[in-house]
Structure formats: C-alpha cells, structure tokens
Amino acid sequence: MYKICYKTELCVGKGALQQLSHYKNEHILVVADPFLKKSGQLDAILANLDASNEIVVFTDIVPDPPIETVVAGIQSAGDSPISMVLSVGGGSAIDASKAMYYFAKKQGAFQDALLVAIPTTSGTGSEVTDFSVITDAEKGTKYPLVTSEILPDVAILDADLVLSLPSNITADTGMDVLTHAIEAYVSTKATDFSDALAEKAIKLVFEYLPRAYKDGQDVEAREKMHAASTLAGMAFNTASLGVNHSLAHAAGAKFHVPHGRLNSILMTHVIQYNANVSLSNRGRQAPDKAVAGRYQAIAKLLGCSASSPILGVRQLTDAIRKLQRKLDMPLSLRDYGVAPDAFAQHKTEISQAALRDGCTVTNPRVPTAEELLGVLENAF
Numbered sequence: 001m002y003k004i005c006y007k008t009e010l011c012v013g014k015g016a017l018q019q020l021s022h023y024k025n026e027h028i029l030v031v032a033d034p035f036l037k038k039s040g041q042l043d044a045i046l047a048n049l050d051a052s053n054e055i056v057v058f059t060d061i062v063p064d065p066p067i068e069t070v071v072a073g074i075q076s077a078g079d080s081p082i083s084m085v086l087s088v089g090g091g092s093a094i095d096a097s098k099a100m101y102y103f104a105k106k107q108g109a110f111q112d113a114l115l116v117a118i119p120t121t122s123g124t125g126s127e128v129t130d131f132s133v134i135t136d137a138e139k140g141t142k143y144p145l146v147t148s149e150i151l152p153d154v155a156i157l158d159a160d161l162v163l164s165l166p167s168n169i170t171a172d173t174g175m176d177v178l179t180h181a182i183e184a185y186v187s188t189k190a191t192d193f194s195d196a197l198a199e200k201a202i203k204l205v206f207e208y209l210p211r212a213y214k215d216g217q218d219v220e221a222r223e224k225m226h227a228a229s230t231l232a233g234m235a236f237n238t239a240s241l242g243v244n245h246s247l248a249h250a251a252g253a254k255f256h257v258p259h260g261r262l263n264s265i266l267m268t269h270v271i272q273y274n275a276n277v278s279l280s281n282r283g284r285q286a287p288d289k290a291v292a293g294r295y296q297a298i299a300k301l302l303g304c305s306a307s308s309p310i311l312g313v314r315q316l317t318d319a320i321r322k323l324q325r326k327l328d329m330p331l332s333l334r335d336y337g338v339a340p341d342a343f344a345q346h347k348t349e350i351s352q353a354a355l356r357d358g359c360t361v362t363n364p365r366v367p368t369a370e371e372l373l374g375v376l377e378n379a380f
Contacts (some may be wrong), residue, residue, distance in 0.1 A: 002189075002191060003096055004191070004200060004238050005148065005368065006194055006234065007148075007151050007153070008127065008128045008152050008153065008154065008155050009153065009154045009155070009157045010128075010154075010155050010157060010230065011154065011155070011157065012155070012157045012330050013158070013159075013223075014158070014159075014160065014225070015158070016156050016157055016158040017045060017048045017118075017156060017158050017160075017161075018048060018166075019048075019051050019154070019156050020045075020046075020048035020156070021048055021050060023049060023050065023053060023084065024050045024052045024053065025052045025053065025341075026053045026054070026083045026084045026114075027053075027054045027056075027080050027081050027082050027083045027084070028049070028053055028054065028055045028056070028082070028083070028084045028085075028086050028311035029058065029073070029076070029077050029080075029082045029084070029086070029100070029110075030042075030046065030055055030056065030057045030058065030072075030086045030087075030088065031058050031059075031061065031073055031085065031086070031087045031088070031089075031093055031096055031100065031203040032057065032058070032059050032087070032088040032089050032093055032273075033059065033061050033088070033089035033093045033120070033233060034059040034060070034061060035093070036059070036088060036089060036120065037057070037059045039173070039353070041120075041131060041161070042057075042059075042088060042134075045088055045118065045221035052120055053099075054080065056076060056077050056078070056080055056082075057074045057194050058072070058077075058365070060072060060073070061089065061092055061096055062092065063092050063256075063258075064135040064142065064175045064252065064253070064256075064259075065092050065095060065096040065099070065134060065135065066134070066135045066137040067134055067135070067136060067137075068137070069096055069201060070096060070099045070100050070102075070103060070134060071375070073096060073097070073100040074100050074103060074104045074107075074109070077104075077109070077110075077376045080226075082104070082109065082113050082357075083113050083114065084113055084114045084115075084116060084119075085097050085100065085101045085110065085114070085115050085116070086116045086118070087113075087115075087116070087117045087118065087120075087152075088118045088120060089119075089120050089121075090119070090120060090121040090123070090124065091121065091123065091124030091126045091175070091259070094117050094119065094124065094126040094127060094152075095124075095126055095131075095132040095133055095134065096132075096134075096152040097115070097117070098115070098132040098152070099125070099132045099134050099145055099150070100190050101113065101150060102145060102147065102149055102150050104130070105149070105198060111341065113149075114153050114154070115150070115153050116152060116153060116154045116155075117152040117154070117155045117156070117311075118155075118158070118161070119155070119157065119161075119226075119319075120161045120162060120165075120176065121162060121165060121167075121169065121173045121174025121229075122159075122170075122173055122174065122212075122222070122225040122226045122228065122229040123164055123174065123176040123177055123229055123260055124173070124176060124233070124259075124353065125150055125173070125177070125180055125230055125232050125234070125236070125237075126232020126233065127155035127157070127230065127233065128151070128152065128155055128230055128233040128234050128237060129151065129233050129234075129236070129237040129242040130143040130146060130147055130148045130149070130150055130151040130237060131144060131145070131146055131150075131237070132144070132146075132150055133145070133249065135147065135253060139211060141152070141253055141264060141299070141353065142249045142250070142252065142253045143157070144249070144357070144358050144359075146358060151237075153374050155230065157225040157226050157227070157230060157283055159219065159222040159226045159245045160223070160331070162222050162225075162226060163216060163217055163219070163222055164216065165216060167213050167214075167216065169258075169328035170212050170213050170216065170225075171209075171213050171261075171277060171328070171329055172258045172259070172261045172264070173229070173259075173260050174205060174209040174212065174213070174260070174327070175209075175260045175261065175263060175264035175267075175324075175329065176259060176260030176264075177201060177205055177209075177228050177229045177232045177263050177324075178202065178205045178232075178264075178267070178320075178323075179207075179241075179244055179245065179248075179260070179263040179264070179267055179333075180187060180198075180201070180233065180235065180236045180241065180273075181197075181198040181199075181201040181202045181205070181228075181231075181235055181236075181243055182198070182202065182244075182267070182298065183192045183233040183240075183241040183242040183245060183359075184197070184198045184232065184235035184236040184238075184239040185198040185199070185202070185235070185239075185294060185297075185298060186242065186243065186274065186291060186294045186295065186364045187236075187239040187240050187241065187242060187362045187363075187364065188362045188363070188364055189238070189239045189362050190239045191238065191239065193238065194234075194235045194238045194239035194328070195235075197231045197232070197234050198227075198231075198232065198235040198236075198239075199298075199301055200231050200364075201228045201229075201231040201235065202302070202362065203302070203323045204224050204225065204227065204228035204231070204338075205225070205228050205303060206302055206319070206323060207224070208220075208221040208224040208225050208228070209221075209225060209323070209327070210323070210326045210327065212225050213326070213327050226325035239361060239362070240358075240362040241359040241362065242270070242274070242359055242360070242362060242363035242364065243268040243270055243274075243354060243357075243360055243372060244263055244266050244267060244366055245263065245357070245359040245361065245374065246355070246357035246359045246360045246363070247266050247350065247354045247372060247379075248262045248263045248266060248349075248356040249269070249353075249354070249357055249359070250349075250350040250351075250353035250354040250357065251266075251325045251333075251346075251376065252351050253353075254342075254346040254349070254350060255333070255338050255342065255343075255346070257333070257336055257338070261329065261330070264324060264329050264344070265329075265330060265331065265332060265333060265335075265336065265379050266269035266322055266375070266376075266379050267320055267377050268317040268321065269378045269379045270316075270375060271295055271313060271316065271320075272313070272317065272365075273290050273365065273371065274295075274363065274364050275287055275288055275291050275292035275295055275309070275313045275374045276288045276291075276292070276364045276365070277292055277309075277310050277313040277314070278289070287309055287310055287313070288362075288364075289309055291348075291364045291365060292309035292310065292312065292313050293309050293312075294314050294364070295309070295312055295313045296308070296309045296311075296312025296313065296316075297312070298311070298312075298316055299311075299312040299315045299316040299319070302313065302316070302319055304316070304319065323366070329342065332379060332380060333379055334380055337338045338380070343380050347373060347376055347377065347380075348369075348373060351369045351370070351372040351373035351376055352369050354369075354372050354376075355367065355372055
C-alpha cells in the first residue's frame with residue numbers, strides 16, 4: 001500500500017494572478033527574489049492584493065539560501081501576526097519561504113498561516129513539493145528539509161511571469177525539470193500515478209524547452225514548460241529522486257554551479273551508471289535489465305526505436321546530448337569551469353556526502369561512495 005496526497009490548489013493560466021485579489025484582511029509575509037523588487041515586477045504582482053491586507057516584504061534571498069537567511073526572514077515579520085506566507089520567485093525564494101514557515105511554526109508563530117507560492121521560473125517544482133533545501137554556508141553542506149508541513153496550500157502558475165526569463169536560466173531550469181521527471185520515473189518508489197506525471201513532463205520538455213530557449217516570448221512554449229515543471233514536481237514529490245540530485249546537492253555546495261546546469265552535466269553519466277550500460281560498444285556488458293528497461297520506456301516515449309534495453313539507454317542519452325547542444329549547455333564540469341585542483345580537492349567528500357543524501361535512498365541502483373566518485377569523475 002502507498003498513500004498519495006495532492007494537497008496544493010493550482011491556479012493555472014493567463015490571469016492566474018487574480019487569485020491574489022481573493023485574500024483580504026491578511027497579515028502577509030512576502031518572501032521574494034531581490035531582482036523582482038528592483039525590476040518592479042514584484043510591485044506589479046502585489047498590486048493584485050486587496051488594500052485591506054498588511055504586508056511585510058523580505059527580499060534578502062540568495063541562491064542556495066543559508067540558515068541565516070531563514071532566520072532573518074522570520075525576524076523581519078517582527079511581532080506581526082502573520083496569517084499568510086507568500087513566496088514569489090525561483091526555487092531559492094520558495095525553498096527559503098517554506099523553511100521560514102516551518103521553523104516559525106515550530107517556534108509558535110505563523111500557526112494558522114496559509115502558504116502560497118508563485119514561481120517565476122519553470123524548473124524546481126517547489127510550489128508543489130514538501131522539499132526545501134537549505135545550506136550551511138560554513139560547512140559548505142546542503143540540508144534537505146522534507147515534511148508535508150511545508151507543502152504549499154496554493155500555487156499560482158501564471159506563465160506571463162517567465163516571459164522575460166534569460167535564455168541561460170530557461171535552459172538550466174528546464175533541464176532541472178527533465179532531471180526531476182526522469183529520476184521520479186526510475187525511482188524505487190515510482191507508481192502508476194508518478195509515472196503518468198513524469199511521462200507528460202518529459203514529453204513537454206523535449207518538445208517545448210528548445211522553443212522557450214530560442215524565443216522567450218513564445219507564450220505557448222512558456223506555458224507548457226511552466227506546466228512541465230509542476231507536473232515533474234508532483235511526480236518526484238511522491239516518488240522522490242536519486243543520485244543525480246544527491247551528487248548535485250553535494251557538488252553544488254562546493255562548486256556553486258547552478259543546480260539545473262549541474263543536474264544536466266551529471267544526467268547521462270547517472271543514467272549509464274544506474275543501468276550499468278556503457279555508452280561505447282567496447283566490452284561485454286551485463287545491464288540491469290529492470291532499470292535499463294525503464295530508461296528504454298522513456299526512449300520509446302520520445303519516438304526512439306529502443307528495440308532493446310541497452311539500445312534504449314544509448315538512444316535516450318543521445319537524445320539528452322542533442323537537447324543539451326540545442327541549449328548550449330556545458331557537457332562536463334571542466335567545460336563549465338570547475339578547476340582540476342578544486343575538483344581533486346573536493347571529489348571524495350562530495351561522493352561521501354552524496355551517499356548520505358536522502359535522495360540516494362530511492363535511487364534504482366544501490367551505490368557505494370566509490371561508485372558515486374566514479375560517476376562524478378566521468379562527469380568532470
């Protein structure tokens with residue numbers, strides 16, 4: 001038996017921001033990315049709120065939000081009896097707001113507060129997940145907070161908010177969506193429900209991400225990628241993830257590569273490892289037929305012949321490489337600019353941290369630290 005809860009109310013499509021007009025007489029803590037404030041976009045979003053609401057705005061958000069940011073956000077509310085936490089931005093802003101919400105409630109504040117998320121990127125799916133990743137800057141370690149208590153009550157998905165997203169961020173966040181969907185699909189906790197969500201997200205990414213990257217004003221592509229992000233988030237919220245994210249969490253804390261870009265760099269190497277399939281034709285192979293079969297199913301979904309599990313894995317990785325080239329993505333850590341000496345210094349620590357990461361538990365192949373080190377070295 002397994003249980004699934006799709007708690008978050010989704011407000012989707014053009015004009016979805018009008019949902020904000022329904023909230024009245026609330027004490028709202030707004031947690032937002034700072035550039036939204038500077039650009040005036042945040043003011044335009046908040047203009048949809050009724051004048052009866054009292055608002056406190058916190059915008060001291062940085063990528064990979066540290067514990068200090070969470071504390072500062074809670075303190076910014078002062079003695080105000082917060083009845084709603086409204087997060088506006090990318091994954092960092094939403095993750096930070098979820099952590100603020102959680103820890104404030106543990107301290108006796110924000111007790112009956114509503115948690116509302118408005119994503120301004122199409123990538124993390126954080127608006128429909130009970131995950132939040134917080135960084136200990138001193139230790140250079142990321143800590144996932146996983147609890148249904150931080151699953152947003154409402155998510156407002158208005159694709160107009162991502163029309164001006166730069167192409168490089170479009171690519172990074174889009175590849176994050178693909179990683180979420182593929183990892184959920186091969187997870188040991190995958191179900192018919194998560195499979196359906198992941199399959200749709202994968203198809204949408206391959207069809208619409210290149211379009212959104214090429215032309216940010218392609219409204220249809222933006223809307224489809226916004227939906228793909230949420231679908232993939234719903235998939236991995238029930239099925240969880242795997243070592244692609246475990247390695248990305250650990251390596252991201254050391255090398256500060258954008259999360260989606262790091263996931264992209266690792267992706268084909270993780271697929272190869274999980275399926276135990278070499279991407280070359282040299283040597284005899286004993287693939288994990290069950291795992292390789294899952295990747296084969298994805299390849300077929302994308303229109304590949306995938307006549308065998310091994311061929312399916314190779315065709316899927318080829319398709320991913322082709323997509324990466326369309327998005328001008330680096331194919332290795334070295335290509336991104338990670339220095340060899342820095343890699344050598346941290347690689348063992350990264351592999352050990354990845355082994356302890358919560359996402360590793362549901363990876364389809366049970367790894368050792370040495371095997372994860374091998375994946376990391378292949379990605380360098």
